[in-house]
Amino acid sequence: MSSDTVLEVENLSVDIAVPAGTLHAVSNVNLQVDKGETLCIVGESGCGKSITSLAIMNLLPRKATLAADKLALEDRDLLSLSEAQFATLRGDRIGMIFQDPMTSLNPVFRIGDQLEEVYIQHGKGGRKEARERAEFLLEKVGIVAPTERLSQYPHQLSGGLRQRMMIAMTLMCDPALIIADEPTTALDVTMQAQTLNLLRSLQKEFKAGLILITHDLGVVARMADRVMVMYAGRAVETGSAEEVFDMPTHPYTQGLIDCIPVPGRTEPGSKLGSIRGIVPALVGDLDGCMFRNRCDLVSDACRSGDIGLIEISAGRAYRCHLSSDESKIKTSVEGAV
Amino acid sequence: MNQLMGQFSHPDSDAVPALECRNVGRTFMIKKGIFAEKQPLKAVQDVSLQVNRGEVLAIVGESGCGKTTLAKMLLGLLEPTTGEILLDGEPINSVSIKDIARKVQPVFQDPYSSLNPRKTIEQIISLPLKVHEIGSQASRRARVEEYMRLVGLPKRLIHSYPNQLSGGQRQRVAIARALIMEPKIIVCDEPTSALDVSVQAHILNLLQDLREELNLTYAFISHDLAVVEHLADWVAVMYLGRLIEFGKAVNIFNDPKHPYTRALLDSVLTPDASLGLPEITLGRGLPNPLTPPSGCYFHPRCPEASDQCSAEQPALIKNENRLIECHLYG
Numbered sequence A: 001m002s003s004d005t006v007l008e009v010e011n012l013s014v015d016i017a018v019p020a021g022t023l024h025a026v027s028n029v030n031l032q033v034d035k036g037e038t039l040c041i042v043g044e045s046g047c048g049k050s051i052t053s054l055a056i057m058n059l060l061p062r063k064a065t066l067a068a069d070k071l072a073l074e075d076r077d078l079l080s081l082s083e084a085q086f087a088t089l090r091g092d093r094i095g096m097i098f099q100d101p102m103t104s105l106n107p108v109f110r111i112g113d114q115l116e117e118v119y120i121q122h123g124k125g126g127r128k129e130a131r132e133r134a135e136f137l138l139e140k141v142g143i144v145a146p147t148e149r150l151s152q153y154p155h156q157l158s159g160g161l162r163q164r165m166m167i168a169m170t171l172m173c174d175p176a177l178i179i180a181d182e183p184t185t186a187l188d189v190t191m192q193a194q195t196l197n198l199l200r201s202l203q204k205e206f207k208a209g210l211i212l213i214t215h216d217l218g219v220v221a222r223m224a225d226r227v228m229v230m231y232a233g234r235a236v237e238t239g240s241a242e243e244v245f246d247m248p249t250h251p252y253t254q255g256l257i258d259c260i261p262v263p264g265r266t267e268p269g270s271k272l273g274s275i276r277g278i279v280p281a282l283v284g285d286l287d288g289c290m291f292r293n294r295c296d297l298v299s300d301a302c303r304s305g306d307i308g309l310i311e312i313s314a315g316r317a318y319r320c321h322l323s324s325d326e327s328k329i330k331t332s333v334e335g336a337v
Numbered sequence B: 001m002n003q004l005m006g007q008f009s010h011p012d013s014d015a016v017p018a019l020e021c022r023n024v025g026r027t028f029m030i031k032k033g034i035f036a037e038k039q040p041l042k043a044v045q046d047v048s049l050q051v052n053r054g055e056v057l058a059i060v061g062e063s064g065c066g067k068t069t070l071a072k073m074l075l076g077l078l079e080p081t082t083g084e085i086l087l088d089g090e091p092i093n094s095v096s097i098k099d100i101a102r103k104v105q106p107v108f109q110d111p112y113s114s115l116n117p118r119k120t121i122e123q124i125i126s127l128p129l130k131v132h133e134i135g136s137q138a139s140r141r142a143r144v145e146e147y148m149r150l151v152g153l154p155k156r157l158i159h160s161y162p163n164q165l166s167g168g169q170r171q172r173v174a175i176a177r178a179l180i181m182e183p184k185i186i187v188c189d190e191p192t193s194a195l196d197v198s199v200q201a202h203i204l205n206l207l208q209d210l211r212e213e214l215n216l217t218y219a220f221i222s223h224d225l226a227v228v229e230h231l232a233d234w235v236a237v238m239y240l241g242r243l244i245e246f247g248k249a250v251n252i253f254n255d256p257k258h259p260y261t262r263a264l265l266d267s268v269l270t271p272d273a274s275l276g277l278p279e280i281t282l283g284r285g286l287p288n289p290l291t292p293p294s295g296c297y298f299h300p301r302c303p304e305a306s307d308q309c310s311a312e313q314p315a316l317i318k319n320e321n322r323l324i325e326c327h328l329y330g
C-alpha cells in the first residue's frame, strides 16, 4: 500500500440472508482510493453500490455477512477492528454523506450541537474549539449567517442547506475518506452543480479520498478520477473517467451510455438506445456472466463458469470473455423491459 | 389564431391549442402553527400558455415552483383560484368529469405508489372504463389486452399484481391506464424520474411511438433537461410559481435568455469526461414561497440583478420568438 493510498479493498463479498435463500449482494469487489482522488461507483438500482459502502463503514444490515481478503484504511486493518473501534473511526477518519441528510441528522437536536458533538466525541477539543470549527466549515460550505443556522433544527432548513450541513459535519474531524452515497439526487440541478463543486473543492483542499456513489452518468463523467461500473454485485468495468466514457468496453457500460439522451449527440426525437430484459435475481448459486440475459453478444461461453476481469492496463479492466475489440456493440437492439 | 391571450399571445400564433391556460393562478392557504393566521401561498401565479395539438410542451423549473400544481389544474383535478383553463377551446369547468377524462389523462412519477397494490393489472388498466361505465366486462377485457399490447406489456401479466412487475412494466401499466380512455392529451408528471436509465430509455421511446401512432399531445414535466431537449417542441420555464420563459425548445436550448433559464441549462451535466463541473454563479438563497422577494422573484439569486429588479416586477413580454419575464428584455 503506497503512502498515498487511503482505502484498499480486496475481494469484498457480501451475502444477505433472505427468505428465498442467500442473496449475493456484492461479489469479489476490489477498490483502491488515493488521497485527493475521487472514485465513482456507478450502476443501476440494486447493483450493490450502497452495500459496498456500508461494508466499508461496518454498517451492514444484520442479516449480511462480509468476506474480504483485505479491507484497509490508511494503515489500519479494518477486518480486525471491533465495532467499538469502528465507531471511533466513523466520523473521524471516515465520513459518510447519505442521499437523505435526515438519516444522519437527528431531528430533535440543534444542528450546531450535532456538529460540535462529532468533534468533541472524537477527542478533537472542547466546546469552544468545536464551535469555531463548525463556524469555519459552514462558511466553507457557503452558508451565510452561520451562527443563526447552527442554532436551528434540521427541519427548519431546506434540502440544499441540510445537504451542506452534512458536508460540513463530515469535515468536522479530518476524514481521510469521504463516502457520499447519492449526495445530490434529491437536489435541483442548479443546487446539484453547486454542491458537487463544493464537495470537490473541499475534498481537494482537505486531501481526502472520495467515493461517490451515483446512478447519474453525467455526475460520474464530471466528478470522477476513476470509475467502477457495477452490475449485479460485480465490478464489470473500471478505468479513468475518460477511458470508461470514451471507450466503454463492457457491453453493459456501452448500453448504459447509449440509453441516455445527450444534447448534441442524440438527435432530438430519435430513438434512444436501450438494454432489453431485467436484472437477474441474485439469490442462490450464480454461474456465468450475470449480464447474459440482456447482452446482444451472448454465446454459450457466457452461460457457465467464472467470467473474470480482464485487465487492459493498470486500473483498467472489464468483465467479459470477449476481447476488447469483440465486445464492441455496433448497434443497439430494441426490446421490451 | 389566438387573439384572446392579448399581450401574452403564443409566439407561434397559427397553432391550434389543445390545452390553454389564461392567467391561471392557484393559491393555497397555509397554517404555520396552531394559533397562526392562515397565510396565502401562491403556488402558481398568472401563467398563460398553451399546448398545441400533436405537440409536446415541457414544463421545467426547480422543486416547488408549481409544476405539479399546474399539471393538476390542466387535468381538471384542481380548481384554479384565478384565470381559466380551456380544453379544446372550452372552459374546463364547463366540461363534465367524464368528458375531461376522455380528453386528458395523467401519468404520474412514481409507478410504485400510483398503482393500487391489491388490484390486478387488468383491474387497474380498466378502472377508468369502469368508473365511466363504458363497455361490457368482455369488451373491456378486449380493450385492456389491446392497450397492453400497444404499450408492450406481455398478455400473461394481465392477472398479476403491481408488486410482481418491474418498475418499467409498472410505468407501462400507468400509460396503458391513461390511454384506455383514448384521450388526446397526456399530462406526464416526471414519468421516468423514479426509473433506472435503461428503463427510462424504453419509456421515452414508447412515449414517442405512441405520440406518432395516436397523434397525442403531451404536457411533460421533468427536471431532466436532457430528456426535455430530447422530447419537447415547446418549453415553459417556471420560477416560484411564475412563467419566466416560454418558447420553442430549439430556441430555448440554443439561446436561453432569462438568467434563470441560463443557469438551469448551465447546470446540466452531460456525460462528457473531458469537461469539469460548471461554475454556477447563482445566489444560493432559495426563496420562501410564503414571502416571495419584492420585484422580480429571482432577483436575490440573479447575477444580473439591478436596482429596478428588486423594485419592479417585470411583465411577461414577447421578445423575438418567445415570451420572457425579465427587465433585461423589457
Ligand SMILES: Nc1ncnc2c1ncn2[C@@H]1O[C@H](COP(=O)(O)OP(=O)(O)OP(=O)(O)O)[C@@H](O)[C@H]1O
Binding pocket: A016, A018, A023, A025, A043, A044, A045, A046, A047, A048, A049, A050, A051, A052, A061, A063, A215, A282
Ligand atoms: N437490508 C437488506 N435486506 C435484504 N436485501 C438487501 C438489503 N439491503 C440491500 N439488499 C439487496 O442487496 C442488493 C444490493 O443493494 P444496494 O442497496 O447495495 O443497491 P444499490 O446499488 O445501492 O441500489 P440503489 O441505486 O437503488 O440505491 C439488492 O439486491 C438489494 O435488494
Ligand SMILES: Nc1ncnc2c1ncn2[C@@H]1O[C@H](COP(=O)(O)OP(=O)(O)OP(=O)(O)O)[C@@H](O)[C@H]1O
Binding pocket: B028, B029, B030, B041, B042, B043, B061, B062, B063, B064, B065, B066, B067, B068, B069, B070, B289
Ligand atoms: N395541497 C397543497 N397545500 C398547500 N401547499 C401546497 C399544496 N400543493 C402544493 N403546495 C405548495 O405549492 C408549491 C408548488 O408545489 P408543486 O408541487 O406544484 O411544485 P413542483 O414544481 O411540482 O415541485 P417538485 O419538482 O418538487 O415536484 C410548493 O411550495 C408546495 O409546497
Ligand code: SF4
Binding pocket: A250, A251, A252, A289, A290, A291, A292, A293, A295, A296, A297, A298, A299, A301, A302, A307, A319, A320, A321, A322
Ligand atoms: S461475457 Fe458474454 S454475456 Fe457477458 S458481457 Fe461478455 S459477451 Fe455479454
Ligand code: SF4
Binding pocket: B258, B259, B260, B296, B297, B298, B299, B300, B302, B303, B304, B305, B306, B309, B314, B325, B326, B327, B328
Ligand atoms: S428581472 Fe432582473 S433580477 Fe429578474 S431575472 Fe431579469 S435581470 Fe435578473
Ligand SMILES: [Mg+2]
Binding pocket: A049, A050, A051, A181
Ligand atoms: Mg443505494
Ligand SMILES: [Mg+2]
Binding pocket: B067, B068, B069, B189
Ligand atoms: Mg411536482
